[in-house]
Amino acid sequence: MTAELSAPRRWDPIVKLTHWGIVVAIILNAIVTEEGSGWHVRVGYGLAALLGLRLLWGIVGPHEARFTAFPPSPFRAIGHIREIGQGQVTHHRSHNPLGALMVYAIWACLAAIIASGIAMAGAPPSDPFAASHEEAEEHAVASPATSDDEDEDEREEEGGAGEEMMEEIHEIGVNLLYVLIALHLMGVVFETRRSGRQIVTAMLPWGNRRSR
Amino acid sequence: MNGNVTSNRMKGRDRQVTLVAAIAVVQAIAATFFVADAIGDVAADGLSTHIVIEGLIAFALFAGVALGVWQVRIMLRLAQRRDEALAIASGALAEHIGHRFSEWGLTDAESDVALFALKGCDVAEIARLRGAAAGTVRAQLSRIYAKAGVTGQAGLVSLFFEDLLG
Ligand code: HEM
Numbered sequence: 001m002t003a004e005l006s007a008p009r010r011w012d013p014i015v016k017l018t019h020w021g022i023v024v025a026i027i028l029n030a031i032v033t034e035e036g037s038g039w040h041v042r043v044g045y046g047l048a049a050l051l052g053l054r055l056l057w058g059i060v061g062p063h064e065a066r067f068t069a070f071p072p073s074p075f076r077a078i079g080h081i082r083e084i085g086q087g088q089v090t091h092h093r094s095h096n097p098l099g100a101l102m103v104y105a106i107w108a109c110l111a112a113i114i115a116s117g118i119a120m121a122g123a124p125p126s127d128p129f130a131a132s133h134e135e136a137e138e139h140a141v142a143s144p145a146t147s148d149d150e151d152e153d154e155r156e157e158e159g160g161a162g163e164e165m166m167e168e169i170h171e172i173g174v175n176l177l178y179v180l181i182a183l184h185l186m187g188v189v190f191e192t193r194r195s196g197r198q199i200v201t202a203m204l205p206w207g208n209r210r211s212r
Numbered sequence: 213m214n215g216n217v218t219s220n221r222m223k224g225r226d227r228q229v230t231l232v233a234a235i236a237v238v239q240a241i242a243a244t245f246f247v248a249d250a251i252g253d254v255a256a257d258g259l260s261t262h263i264v265i266e267g268l269i270a271f272a273l274f275a276g277v278a279l280g281v282w283q284v285r286i287m288l289r290l291a292q293r294r295d296e297a298l299a300i301a302s303g304a305l306a307e308h309i310g311h312r313f314s315e316w317g318l319t320d321a322e323s324d325v326a327l328f329a330l331k332g333c334d335v336a337e338i339a340r341l342r343g344a345a346a347g348t349v350r351a352q353l354s355r356i357y358a359k360a361g362v363t364g365q366a367g368l369v370s371l372f373f374e375d376l377l378g
Contacts, residue, residue, distance in 0.1 A: 012229070012233070012284070012288055013226075013229055013230040013233035013234070013284065014233045014236070014237070014281070014284060017230075017233055017234060017237045018237065021237065042245075045241075045244055045245055045248055046241050046244075046245075048244055049240045049241040049243070049244035049245075050237065050240070050241070052240065052244065053236070053237060053240040053277070053281075056281065057281065060281060060282075060285060061281075061285065062285065062288050062289070062292070118248075122252055122255070123248050123249050123251060123252020123253075123255070124245055124248050124249060124252075
């Protein structure tokens with residue numbers, strides 16, 4: 001018990017780099033890049049790569065970073081809430097059960113945003129300053145449909161409806177993500193007050209990971 | 213007090229792992245862009261011999277990511293193992309020291325002082341650290357040396373050094 005208490009929590013560099021990379025990408029696409037612009041798409045692809053790497057790390061990484069270290073378990077999350085109610089503090093090597101649910105929710109949300117974004121924009125533009133990528137893409141998407149002249153109209157209709165649905169998913173996903181981020185930050189602040197600053201320093205790039 | 217050298221070396225090791233990890237991250241981003249671009253090419257122009265080359269490059273890029281990630285994993289595991297070995301060794305040494313102290317019949321206060329002496333503190337430092345008068349510390353030290361059967365601080369240290377060397 002004491003050993004577990006005194007063992008400092010620390011996140012490995014892959015977790016840190018992907019976390020802060022994802023944070024930067026979200027901020028860029030939320031307020032810097034123009035919606036649907038070349039840079040927006042590029043940043044989105046960068047985000048996809050970071051998320052992909054983190055998910056790979058969840059399988060092959062060190063114990064604390066693996067999915068098995070923080071399974072999505074509502075039961076354990078309820079147990080954790082009960083602990084909070086009783087004022088007990090257990091130190092976890094990985095995410096606490098409540099935080100784990102949040103992490104999976106954020107990842108799922110990001111995956112939906114990325115998937116719908118790629119469905120709309122297609123491949124990353126080679127020239128990010130090109131005026132509108134959408135037009136070129138519409139061509140590429142439409143061409144297989146037009147080659148099939150029988151149900152051409154129907155397909156185009158479908159494509160249009162699909163596009164609209166993707167846009168819808170993208171937007172809802174983003175709004176949901178903002179809510180999750182707000183909850184995440186509240187969670188971090190709350191756990192920090194409950195269990196100490198170590199929670200945050202373990203994730204900071206310059207966090208003193210090995211000092212005891 | 214416990215060796216800035218060790219903590220510096222650890223920081224250097226951390227930096228090294230971070231560097232390899234950062235390269236893996238950049239590789240992952242590059243690979244993703246490349247593959248997405250290649251898929252876009254295929255969707256636009258259909259299959260061509262060009263795609264064979266792109267496929268090879270994509271394979272190389274992802275192999276690079278996999279190797280980078282694997283390397284990070286190995287470095288982290290080695291660092292962890294060294295940390296553990298060090299913890300076990302220092303834990304064992306601390307236990308051994310405590311054992312000796314009680315063998316000699318040191319009081320709690322004397323044990324404290326003896327530990328500081330082992331760590332290389334002089335009388336003034338020990339007095340400051342314990343909030344005691346220098347005279348008290350000097351008296352405690354001479355009792356410690358007498359109980360241990362040595363004549364001074366160097367003798368005390370060398371006793372444990374001998375134990376370590378076997
Ligand atoms: C765009 C905003 C953010 C998003 C999408 C986000 C997302 C995430 C995700 C997915 C994780 C899990 C990390 C992993 O296992 O790979 C995480 C953990 C963490 N994040 Fe964030 N984060 C954001 C902003 C922040 C900020 C601004 C802070 C600074 C206070 C922060 C502090 C933390 C901490 C301390 C953890 C570790 C939680 C734990 O100990 O269980 N995050 N975040």
